Amino acid sequence: MKIIQIGTGGWGKNHTRILSELGVLSAICDADEEKSKEYGEKYSVNHYTSLDKLLESEEFDAAFVVTPTSTHSQIAKKLLEAKKHVFVEKPLTYQSQDGEELAKLAEKNKVILTCGYIERFNPAVGVVKKLVKEKNYGELVMLEFHRENRMPLHIKDVGIIYDTSVHDIDTANWLFDEMPSVVFAKAGKIKHEHEDFTSIMLGYKNDKVAIITSNWITPKKVRKFNAVCTDAIISSDFITQEITVENNDELKKLDNEKQEPLLLEIKSFLNAIDGKGEHIVTAQQAVNVTKIAEAALLSSQKGIPIYLELK
């Protein structure tokens, strides 16, 4: 199997390392010549600064797109047109309409298109998903997400909703196992060009909700969530991957083996293109997350709830 990667920046260098360790990395491309050379030499693979040149010279099965959000659509389109399986980092595209077109193109060309909603591969989320599905602590009523960190100013193309809240939007859809029908949000900005703090409420069937609080202001890294169920509250930390279950009588810590979510995510995609199972993040689900992010921004601008009918 031969895999190429576009974008070897702050986050992409992790994919490069893992793909090389798995023995499948065959070429990389980064518009920044220095980075392209650095990682090409480090992992002994051909390196390019232009995707067109790479496409002319390399034979490969699949590609990872780890470039800024505003570039995803154009890069993924070229790769899908070349009939390659494509993994695009989150969010799939800046505009949901572009995502819809990519999903159609992937279907037409019979290739897999997926998106980097990495928390699905976080072992802690996997345990909570199972507990919720099996109703071990009754019905899931509410989800609460907190994602806070003082963020560097280098992300210029999108605000916190597209960059950060999308992780929790996808996890909420995954844990409720359905799409929300209404979105209400407030968002503002203090330090960045785009919105840098937000609270989003997603409404699901039977008045169940997910509340997503994200900010790029507070100088403390927090990535936690609670699954409030009828018989207990399940709490987890995306970073430590610890899980606790609490009711009036006891607080129980569950055993859970910590693993690198990115490694699990990449392996799942490689297995899917090898025909050994399905990659669990579908293109349509990723398009839906972008639609919800768009609705959250609109809701915040207009001060009204936005109703959605998602596939």
Ligand SMILES: NC(=O)c1ccc[n+]([C@@H]2O[C@H](COP(=O)([O-])OP(=O)(O)OC[C@H]3O[C@@H](n4cnc5c(N)ncnc54)[C@H](O)[C@@H]3O)[C@@H](O)[C@H]2O)c1
């Ligand atoms: N899943 C996660 O937890 C997670 C975490 C961080 C970032 N991300 C996502 O990863 C993507 C990249 O983020 P980052 O923080 O690494 O950004 P970055 O700015 O650090 O790196 C992006 C790299 O892409 C290169 N690049 C830009 N345009 C290009 C083009 N047209 N062709 C080739 N190379 C190009 C840049 O030179 C740079 O090296 C974004 O979509 C972001 O949302 C995901």
